[in-house]
Amino acid sequence: xxxxxxxxxxxxxxxxxxxxxxxxxxxxxxxxxxxxxxxxxxxxxxxxxxxxxxxxxxxxxxxxxxxxxxxxxxxxxxxxxxxxxxxxxxxxxxxxxxxxxxxxxxxxxxxxxxxxxxxxxxxxxxxxxxxxxxxxxxxxxxxxxxxxxxxxxxxxxxxxxxxxxxxxxxxxxxxxxxxxxxxxxxxxxxxxxxxxxxxxxxxxxxxxxxxxxxxxxxxxxxxxxxxxxxxxxxxxxxxxxxxxxxxxxxxxxxxxxxxxxxxxxxxxxxxxxxxxxxxxxxxxxxxxxxxxxxxxxxxxxxxxxxxxxxxxxxxxxxxxxxxxxxxxxxxxxxxxxxxxxxxxxxxxxxxxxxxxxxxxxxxxxxxxxxxxxxxxxxxxxxxxxxxxxxxxxxxxxxxxxxxxxxxxxxxxxxxxxxxxxxxxxxxxxxxxxxxxxxxxxxxxxxxxxxxxxxxxxxxxxxxxxxxxxxxxxxxxxxxxxxxxxxxxxxxxxxxxxxxxxxxxxxxxxxxxxxxxxxxxxxxxxxxxxxxxxxxxxxxxxxxxxxxxxxxxxxxxxxxxxxxxxxxxxxxxxxxxxxxxxxxxxxxxxxxxxxxxxxxxxxxxxxxxxxxxxxxxxxxxxxxxxxxxxxxxxxxxxxxxxxxxxxxxxxxxxxxxxxxxxxxxxxxxxxxxxxxxxxxxxxxxxxxxxxxxxxxxxxxxxxxxxxxxxxxxxxxxxxxxxxxxxxxxxxxxxxxxxxxxxxxxxxxxxxxxxxxxxxxx
Amino acid sequence: xxxxxxxxxxxxxxxxxxxxxxxxxxxxxxxxxxxxxxxxxxxxxxxxxxxxxxxxxxxxxxxxxxxxxxxxxxxxxxxxxxxxxxxxxxxxxxxxxxxxxxxxxxxxxxxxxxxxxxxxxxxxxxxxxxxxxxxxxxxxxxxxx
Numbered sequence: 001x002x003x004x005x006x007x008x009x010x011x012x013x014x015x016x017x018x019x020x021x022x023x024x025x026x027x028x029x030x031x032x033x034x035x036x037x038x039x040x041x042x043x044x045x046x047x048x049x050x051x052x053x054x055x056x057x058x059x060x061x062x063x064x065x066x067x068x069x070x071x072x073x074x075x076x077x078x079x080x081x082x083x084x085x086x087x088x089x090x091x092x093x094x095x096x097x098x099x100x101x102x103x104x105x106x107x108x109x110x111x112x113x114x115x116x117x118x119x120x121x122x123x124x125x126x127x128x129x130x131x132x133x134x135x136x137x138x139x140x141x142x143x144x145x146x147x148x149x150x151x152x153x154x155x156x157x158x159x160x161x162x163x164x165x166x167x168x169x170x171x172x173x174x175x176x177x178x179x180x181x182x183x184x185x186x187x188x189x190x191x192x193x194x195x196x197x198x199x200x201x202x203x204x205x206x207x208x209x210x211x212x213x214x215x216x217x218x219x220x221x222x223x224x225x226x227x228x229x230x231x232x233x234x235x236x237x238x239x240x241x242x243x244x245x246x247x248x249x250x251x252x253x254x255x256x257x258x259x260x261x262x263x264x265x266x267x268x269x270x271x272x273x274x275x276x277x278x279x280x281x282x283x284x285x286x287x288x289x290x291x292x293x294x295x296x297x298x299x300x301x302x303x304x305x306x307x308x309x310x311x312x313x314x315x316x317x318x319x320x321x322x323x324x325x326x327x328x329x330x331x332x333x334x335x336x337x338x339x340x341x342x343x344x345x346x347x348x349x350x351x352x353x354x355x356x357x358x359x360x361x362x363x364x365x366x367x368x369x370x371x372x373x374x375x376x377x378x379x380x381x382x383x384x385x386x387x388x389x390x391x392x393x394x395x396x397x398x399x400x401x402x403x404x405x406x407x408x409x410x411x412x413x414x415x416x417x418x419x420x421x422x423x424x425x426x427x428x429x430x431x432x433x434x435x436x437x438x439x440x441x442x443x444x445x446x447x448x449x450x451x452x453x454x455x456x457x458x459x460x461x462x463x464x465x466x467x468x469x470x471x472x473x474x475x476x477x478x479x480x481x482x483x484x485x486x487x488x489x490x491x492x493x494x495x496x497x498x499x500x501x502x503x504x505x506x507x508x509x510x511x512x513x514x515x516x517x518x519x520x521x522x523x524x525x526x527x528x529x530x531x532x533x534x535x536x537x538x539x540x541x542x543x544x545x546x547x548x549x550x551x552x553x554x555x556x557x558x559x560x561x562x563x564x565x566x567x568x569x570x571x572x573x574x575x576x577x578x579x580x581x582x583x584x585x586x587x588x589x590x591x592x593x594x595x596x597x598x599x600x601x602x603x604x605x606x607x608x609x610x611x612x613x614x615x616x617x618x619x620x621x622x623x624x625x626x627x628x629x630x631x632x633x634x635x636x637x638x639x640x641x642x643x644x645x646x647x648x649x650x651x652x653x654x655x656x657x658x659x660x661x662x663x664x665x666x667x668x669x670x671x672x673x674x675x676x677x678x679x680x681x682x683x684x685x686x687x688x689x690x691x692x693x694x695x696x697x698x699x700x701x702x703x704x705x706x707x708x709x710x711x712x713x714x715x716x717x718x719x720x721x722x723x724x725x726x727x728x729x730x731x732x733x734x735x736x737x738x739x740x741x742x743x744x745x746x747x748x749x750x751x752x753x754x755x756x757x758x759x760x
Numbered sequence: 761x762x763x764x765x766x767x768x769x770x771x772x773x774x775x776x777x778x779x780x781x782x783x784x785x786x787x788x789x790x791x792x793x794x795x796x797x798x799x800x801x802x803x804x805x806x807x808x809x810x811x812x813x814x815x816x817x818x819x820x821x822x823x824x825x826x827x828x829x830x831x832x833x834x835x836x837x838x839x840x841x842x843x844x845x846x847x848x849x850x851x852x853x854x855x856x857x858x859x860x861x862x863x864x865x866x867x868x869x870x871x872x873x874x875x876x877x878x879x880x881x882x883x884x885x886x887x888x889x890x891x892x893x894x895x896x897x898x899x900x901x902x903x904x905x
Contacts, residue, residue: 503812
């Protein structure tokens with residue numbers, strides 16, 4: 001009952017309990033930086049060139065350039081196209097981005113002549129759908145991929161190795177780890193590399209740390225890429241990030257000099273969070289970031305909000321803006337690890353919606369860190385999708401036939417890989433005298449969902465291991481030797497193969513991943529999407545891989561289950577056909593018309609009530625209501641309405657009940673149209689034994705000319721279709737296969753065996 | 761920008777490790793084929809073998825250039841200049857380029873000169889000289905901690 005003293009709409013109480021109510025939405029306020037695009041303070045696009053130098057950019061004369069302007073002005077532009085590019089109407093260029101007839105190369109080329117303000121203006125003309133389509137066309141690599149976060153709350157290397165193997169099996173091409181305790185980077189990196197090597201050759205590993213420390217670990221050969229070269233859209237933010245465009249450019253070259261893959265990081269709201277947004281819009285500031293990155297010569301970027309995504313998502317157009325950032329990166333020919341690595345909302349609806357444009361368009365890495373581990377184990381903070389939601393992601397891939405880079409893994413394969421990863425990392429730790437575990441401790445990791453369940457190394461022990469690794473100058477060579485010495489030759493060879501990539505440097509080209517030991521990048525697998533039937537198309541094999549779900553239901557499963565149930569329950573009752581059923585003349589007679597498969601091939605309703613109990617309840621109910629029941633099996637139809645009407649026409653009272661094997665029931669009367677019944681119970685999964693009794697009782701009362709209160713099956717909004725329709729369709733197909741057109745209903749003798757006594 | 765003829769040439773060359781592995785040498789001049797597990801276990805190959813060479817990076821720079829990526833090519837050429845510079849020297853220069861570490865443009869110019877003279881790192885030196893001017897104009901030499 002509604003509260004008579006209520007002072008507001010009761011629905012707000014419900015809404016306040018939903019997860020969405022935990023999300024905060026900000027008032028659009030450009031002055032204070034809460035603005036997705038087109039802030040009044042964003043400059044108008046302009047580019048003035050004099051004597052081969054940029055003398056003005058986006059309204060700022062060269063003398064007033066901040067260091068971001070200056071770096072872009074010096075290194076970004078292709079002056080051979082700048083004049084042409086700036087002269088193109090922004091809306092016209094936006095059209096070209098979604099025109100399949102305009103090749104990507106031409107757009108990339110022209111973008112090198114456009115200023116950040118111009119690029120932001122262009123993107124402003126595209127809606128979300130158009131952005132996703134532009135992304136399909138503009139992303140660098142044909143084949144989409146995905147990256148995993150592999151971390152845990154204890155920095156436990158044993159769990160980390162098992163989880164890295166798990167991530168590699170699910171299909172991630174890159175693994176990014178980070179630490180809870182700053183000095184634990186080495187064990188994390190080794191564990192991820194060893195774990196991934198158990199599964200396959202070529203998973204790229206990163207350990208995200210303070211810039212210099214991260215480089216040291218990479219130099220020891222434990223990791224193969226970095227993406228923490230952060231850049232920002234305002235000068236003051238850049239300085240608080242403790243870098244300049246020149247220091248970051250130098251560091252980028254240092255990574256190249258050691259044969260290490262690198263990408264930058266940027267993302268909207270970083271400037272807002274760090275206090276220096278200059279009242280500019282998020283998209284404009286990000287346009288500066290990506291222009292700067294191309295100017296630096298880095299091959300790719302991780303952008304799309306990243307840590308700032310929740311803040312960006314709080315403003316109107318936030319989700320649109322995050323996508324626009326990634327499209328901008330793709331247009332600028334940068335490998336794009338497209339964010340989707342931060343839980344931007346507590347609402348699962350917003351999360352599912354957020355990922356869709358990316359899954360539809362494909363990106364170089366859909367998530368720049370999918371949480372392959374539980375949320376609480378994620379040392380970067382929860383990702384958009386996490387171990388908890390991995391199967392949801394797989395369901396989206398399957399449902400929309402889109403490539404998210406992942407696939408299901410059979411449990412035996414999963415446990416075998418985890419077990420081997422645990423043994424492999426222990427071989428390394430034992431050989432290097434860093435630690436030992438009991439069998440029980442190892443087993444705690446094997447089956448663990450997350451670190452809450454593990455009894456492995458304590459954080460203090462891990463810190464000690466890292467100190468020893470530094471002190472003894474351990475490199476990947478020592479790890480390879482330890483693996484080989486303990487019989488892990490395959491893993492040793494795979495680590496070696498990854499190290500060899502550093503010598504050829506093939507994976508320094510744009511958007512490189514390694515599949516089956518082969519480098520696949522924008523150079524040898526460029527995206528040339530130009531309309532339907534072009535670009536990335538799944539092979540049949542891949543389609544099958546993404547189409548498999550755990551606990552899929554097939555006809556065989558349903559039949560096997562029904563068969564087993566039938567055997568168990570045959571002792572409770574017996575149905576015997578006694579020839580053709582004719583019309584009755586008893587005015588109290590109610591006929592129950594059961595479907596062709598009822599009690600023969602089908603034995604339980606979708607609500608789990610055994611059919612012998614259903615029939616017994618209907619019979620009892622009819623008697624209770626003062627009627628005389630008769631049971632017939634209908635042969636010519638399995639449709640509830642026609643079952644009911646057939647029964648009603650046979651009944652002396654003119655009232656009958658039709659019921660299917662899956663439990664759907666109707667009370668019908670002889671003079672009604674087939675689909676115009678007295679009472680219909682279509683929500684079979686919710687109908688209880690007691691309900692069937694009441695249904696029987698009501699039918700009898702109709703027969704006696706009374707007006708019973710209709711039976712109300714309580715429904716609480718369950719997605720019955722999602723839960724039951726697969727089974728329902730399969731069960732119903734069994735019924736329809738038994739139909740014999742034109743055959744008359746059969747009289748049935750029903751006996752129930754309750755202990756010793758048979759009852760009619 | 762690639763023209764019609766060039767993708768084929770790239771196909772024959774890239775990935776180098778797969779198409780033309782004989783063009784790649786380790787920093788100690790060994791062929792890729794020598795980097796086997798047996799050689800590593802026997803100690804014939806060491807950690808220092810597993811680095812890219814300046815030639816290797818210049819080859820990748822040429823590939824990037826041909827694939828239409830001049831900025832990436834420039835970065836890879838800067839990388840090539842840094843191959844022979846010891847890790848700690850690189851980390852020291854990086855540190856010096858961070859805000860407030862160097863005290864004047866001259867500090868950076870000295871580093872640029874050293875890169876040019878000792879290692880022949882011309883493009884990187886130019887970049888650092890450019891930073892020296894920009895830092896001075898924007899007050900980046902100001903002490904930050």
